[in-house]
Amino acid sequence: MNKNREMENIYLPNLARIKDIQSETYDTRSFELEFVDTQMKKSFQFRPGQFIEVSVLGIGEAPFGLASNPNHPETFRFTARAVGSVTHALHQLKPGDVVGVRGPFGNGFPFDEVKGKNVLFVGGGIGLPPLCSLIEPMLDARKEFGDFQILYGARTSADLVYKDRLKEWGKMSEARFMMTVDVGDPDWTGNVGVVTTIFPKANIVSKNTVSFVCGPPIMIRFVILELLSIGFAPENIISTLERYMKCGVGKCGHCAIGHKYVCLDGPVFSYKEMMKLPEKVV
Numbered sequence: 002m003n004k005n006r007e008m009e010n011i012y013l014p015n016l017a018r019i020k021d022i023q024s025e026t027y028d029t030r031s032f033e034l035e036f037v038d039t040q041m042k043k044s045f046q047f048r049p050g051q052f053i054e055v056s057v058l059g060i061g062e063a064p065f066g067l068a069s070n071p072n073h074p075e076t077f078r079f080t081a082r083a084v085g086s087v088t089h090a091l092h093q094l095k096p097g098d099v100v101g102v103r104g105p106f107g108n109g110f111p112f113d114e115v116k117g118k119n120v121l122f123v124g125g126g127i128g129l130p131p132l133c134s135l136i137e138p139m140l141d142a143r144k145e146f147g148d149f150q151i152l153y154g155a156r157t158s159a160d161l162v163y164k165d166r167l168k169e170w171g172k173m174s175e176a177r178f179m180m181t182v183d184v185g186d187p188d189w190t191g192n193v194g195v196v197t198t199i200f201p202k203a204n205i206v207s208k209n210t211v212s213f214v215c216g217p218p219i220m221i222r223f224v225i226l227e228l229l230s231i232g233f234a235p236e237n238i239i240s241t242l243e244r245y246m247k248c249g250v251g252k253c254g255h256c257a258i259g260h261k262y263v264c265l266d267g268p269v270f271s272y273k274e275m276m277k278l279p280e281k282v283v
């Protein structure tokens with residue numbers, strides 16, 4: 002480690018300006034950021050599945066999965082549901098306002114290792130945004146992968162995020178896309194039922210397929226069980242573990258599960274790795 006690196010304060014955020022805010026649902030917004038410092042803006046890189054710690058000055062800091070395409074890191078996006086003081090404060094901000102950003106942190110999704118295989122994405126609610134950081138670069142390199150399938154479920158149609166993208170995916174020929182809502186309403190003409198109810202219609206093949214799952218813990222649990230019953234090997238089921246990540250760098254211990262730190266060893270784990278953790282996911 003060089004001297005400058007050693008002297009770097011890992012808790013010091015870099016300032017980033019909000020370029021754009023997209024309202025996703027009644028309680029969820031997406032924020033597009035760029036670093037204020039030109040050098041920082043040029044040098045920033047991240048891998049799909051990594052996360053950042055975002056601070057609202059004077060309020061506090063919270064972790065968010067990066068949701069944009071890492072092939073274009075000069076601006077980056079994350080999606081936040083207003084659930085606590087930091088996210089509520091974030092939702093008050095306007096384009097042009099400045100936040101603090103630390104990271105990127107975490108291991109990220111495998112990419113090169115999956116080349117030549119079929120990919121299956123299963124997203125639930127606001128678990129879709131972090132998956133987009135992998136879906137987009139994989140679509141950029143579409144020829145490198147086999148069959149490409151994206152399944153997405155949300156509680157109701159009002160809870161669907163990234164609606165523009167869902168519309169595009171519905172029309173694209175490069176990948177198969179299906180979505181569902183747990184509870185239908187009069188305006189919803191699509192599938193009703195939890196995301197696993199579209200598995201039979203999706204003709205999922207476990208052979209040579211790697212699945213990426215992200216969503217609420219209960220959904221992850223049922224999706225993993227279903228994938229196992231279809232014949233997926235535990236190492237071909239890749240998911241994320243949700244823990245309260247405070248420091249992001251393996252110092253505070255908040256995210257520890259047994260001898261693993263979700264912020265350093267995760268947040269991405271294969272189900273094979275999850276099976277070795279003291280806390281059972283399935």
Ligand code: FES
Pocket residue numbers: 245246247248249250251252253254255256257262263264265
């Ligand atoms: S968040 Fe502090 S150790 Fe992982």
